[in-house]
Amino acid sequence: xxxxxPLPLTKLIEQFAALPGIGKKTAQRLAFHVLTLSDSEAKExxxxxxxxxxxxKNCDVCKNxxxxxxxxxxxxxxxxxxxxxxxxxxxxxxxxxxTGKYNGLYHVLHGLISPIDGKGPxxxxxxxxxxxxxxxxxxxxxxxxxxxxxxxxxxxxxxxLIKPLGIKVSRLAFGIPIGSSLEYTDEVTLFKALxxxxxx
Amino acid sequence: xxxxxPLPLTKLIEQFAALPGIGKKTAQRLAFHVLTLSDSEAKExxxxxxxxxxxxKNCDVCKNxxxxxxxxxxxxxxxxxxxxxxxxxxxxxxxxxxTGKYNGLYHVLHGLISPIDGKGPxxxxxxxxxxxxxxxxxxxxxxxxxxxxxxxxxxxxxxxLIKPLGIKVSRLAFGIPIGSSLEYTDEVTLFKALxxxxxx
Numbered sequence: 366x367x368x369x370x371p372l373p374l375t376k377l378i379e380q381f382a383a384l385p386g387i388g389k390k391t392a393q394r395l396a397f398h399v400l401t402l403s404d405s406e407a408k409e410x411x412x413x414x415x416x417x418x419x420x421x422k423n424c425d426v427c428k429n430x431x432x433x434x435x436x437x438x439x440x441x442x443x444x445x446x447x448x449x450x451x452x453x454x455x456x457x458x459x460x461x462x463x464t465g466k467y468n469g470l471y472h473v474l475h476g477l478i479s480p481i482d483g484k485g486p487x488x489x490x491x492x493x494x495x496x497x498x499x500x501x502x503x504x505x506x507x508x509x510x511x512x513x514x515x516x517x518x519x520x521x522x523x524x525x526l527i528k529p530l531g532i533k534v535s536r537l538a539f540g541i542p543i544g545s546s547l548e549y550t551d552e553v554t555l556f557k558a559l560x561x562x563x564x565x
Numbered sequence: 566x567x568x569x570x571p572l573p574l575t576k577l578i579e580q581f582a583a584l585p586g587i588g589k590k591t592a593q594r595l596a597f598h599v600l601t602l603s604d605s606e607a608k609e610x611x612x613x614x615x616x617x618x619x620x621x622k623n624c625d626v627c628k629n630x631x632x633x634x635x636x637x638x639x640x641x642x643x644x645x646x647x648x649x650x651x652x653x654x655x656x657x658x659x660x661x662x663x664t665g666k667y668n669g670l671y672h673v674l675h676g677l678i679s680p681i682d683g684k685g686p687x688x689x690x691x692x693x694x695x696x697x698x699x700x701x702x703x704x705x706x707x708x709x710x711x712x713x714x715x716x717x718x719x720x721x722x723x724x725x726l727i728k729p730l731g732i733k734v735s736r737l738a739f740g741i742p743i744g745s746s747l748e749y750t751d752e753v754t755l756f757k758a759l760x761x762x763x764x765x
Contacts, residue, residue: 370630371636380610398585400617414614418600418604421600
């Protein structure tokens, strides 16, 4: 930024601008907002960053974010321990939990297989997933990666590893999203919806 | 947020969500990004908030944000000290400076007169502006408040105070923005553009 923004302000704007999806103008708006906070509010914001960054680790079992050794979900004995839902990212866990309809466990890969980005299976938490499956308690693994090239490749890769263990492997259903219009549904989705039609 | 986000993460998400224009989903995305930062990057971000918040004050003269007693612009002796551009907000100073075409000084009101929000002239830095005008050095005051009800009200109020001092008071030109299309220009702007037409 130019000289008319004093240095501490410029630095804060740069910090905000480095966040994903935050442009220069938004960064400036956010930084100016910070200046209007009270002393304690600014301290709280600053502390929240340090606290979250230092205290949040991957759960020893499922690799979801947690501030404990083992996360609340893995630790919850009322959950169905025979089903594991495999997701790319901790955000996906949050998405499933919002539905309130899934009562099994999770496994977070922290990425997808993507040869184009030089990301192979050994960089994901796949070995840890296989270790979890080795005790015979798990009956089904639901692969809930995105319906993208990388998501599909990862799903196929995992399925080939897990099926030989005698564990059921399933994939999320693909079809028309609820509330959408057929007219605007893309061909691939529509084809998937047709292919996976259910009897009434 | 729900129980599956550990507390330090939830707190950080809440902090981001409290920023203007940041919704819950974006706040979550930003908070998750912070977790991917290195230790030193997280420290830097956290420090930038505290530093900006504690060091940035209003300039003693023009009330623009600065980390000194008097800001760089007021302190710059090469600038035209006979002209003061009155703006609502420090962001407006940044906008004018980006044009690179204004060489006078500024005065930041930090708000506009808005009876509907219970904001009267005494809550703005108007008294301080009049003090600056009292030494007779200033020849022109450019009122650059927004073309809104509050901006216009503030402009009229200031003009009534300043004109009796024998100082020229001007207002930014209103008209068709460069690069826009006549077809989509609203009636009031088009009327203003017609009214303020210039001879070629």
